[in-house]
Amino acid sequence: MGERVRVQRILAIDAGGTSTRAAVVDASGLCLGYGIAGGGNPVSDGYDQAVTAVADAAEKAVAESRAARHTISPTLVAMAGAGPRMQQTPIAERLVALGLDGDVDIEADLLAMFHSGTHQSSGSVLVAGTGSVAARITAGRLDLVSDGAGWLLGDTGSGYWIGHRVARAVVASLDGRGPGTALTALLLSELHLEETPERMHGRPRAMLDLIDALYKLRPVGLSRFAPLAFKACGQDPVASQIVTDAASALAGTLNAVRDHRLQGPVVIGGSVARAALAAPPAVAAPLRAALGSEEVIQVEDGLIGAAVLGLRRAGIQVDQEVFRRLQQTVGPLREAAGPGTKTQPTT
Structure with missing residues (x-):
């Protein structure tokens, strides 16, 4: 040494x-x-x-x-x-x-x-970008890890998780199975598609075009639609519920590794986690409640x-x-x- x-x-x-x-x-x-x-x-x-x-x-x-x-x-x-x-x-x-x-x-x-985020050797970390994962850090080592299981089995509250729900909500809205949402115009615009009254085989043309475009993406590629939910939340009920659910999911992942007897900060990383914290108070409430009075440090x-x-x-x-x-x-x-x-x- x-x-x-x-x-x-x-x-x-x-x-x-x-x-x-x-x-x-x-x-x-x-x-x-x-x-x-x-x-x-x-x-x-x-x-x-x-x-x-x-x-x-x-x-x-x-x-x-x-x-x-x-x-x-x-x-x-x-x-x-x-x-x-x-x-x-x-x-x-x-x-x-x-x-x-x-x-x-x-x-x-x-x-x-x-x-x-810190020179200290103990605390907690929550990272949510395309995926999501949390860990307890003890003496500079990973002590306990939760989630990070990937888009198929986990990553709850992640960019993929949110983007998937955005896509499902828009398809349901166009199909008449779900409420109208501002996410429809945002998602169609993101994919350079138009919403028209035209129908084909009994379905809205826009919905068929959207399904084709979405299935051409890799599953994790749905994470690119997460910002749409944050853009509309606070104004659109569907978007607000998606982000609230994501904040709640991230809170659950963090709580799975937290030990309140362990002194040290909570470090937050990833664009989705930071956006969830910056969301309107009512939307961010589940995640902020999980953080409590702990020192919170954000990193990129x-x-x-x-x-x-x-x-x-x-x-x-x-x-x-x-x-x-x-x-x-x-x-x-x-x-x-x-x-x-x-x-x-x-x-």
Whole structure:
């Protein structure tokens, strides 16, 4: 362990479904280089694409840092699906091919998301984007995880879950089985379809066109319609009920892992979770009730958390000062390259 304490720079990577972010960080928490590449989630993007994205982001971050490659070690990759069955060797081989030689650790993106919000080692985290999952963190490790079972078996309250209900509500409305809803015009517009009085074989032409368009999508692709529910909620009863149900589902997932005797904040990540908190009070009530009086911190991704984990794996203590420096120095580099992590307390 003593040898690793002398490490001066580490490479942290957050492989997400939309983009993959990498940062070269020194022992003080100073971010020296930042890189961004395409989606790196092996579940949604495929393992080969994920490895390529990790390598591309790493190459950019190392080049920007202007650090000698042999001085950067270890590498911490935060990635969805990380676990005993994760193939670590291909990632390590690609990084070695870039001139990076050293230990490569792969950790769950959920753990990195929590550590992007706090330097503390215990608390809870709820992440809801395309999917949804929550965890209890104890002593810097995943202690208990709930949901994250995917679109077919779980991910309740997620972007997919909401988007699926939007699609079903609109089809039911067009079919006469459900109430009218503002979501109909929003969804048809999103898919560049028109609502006309024309009927074919006894059905509305718009409904038939919509069904054809929806079945051409991958199931998880329905998550793109979640923003429509948030846009209409508070004005449209159907949309409001969908978002309220999502907030209630997310509250249930969080409650499944919460231990109120455990001190520490609740970190909230993912666009859907943040949107649920920002929804009108009556709609967001179930989730806010689950949060209670706990300190709540919102984050957008897991890059800072990956850096925290990487530094700690290198034997470097990450206290409040180091964590604050990570926040202050990762931010400007990220803003220059594109969207990234921001943290803020939520009352």
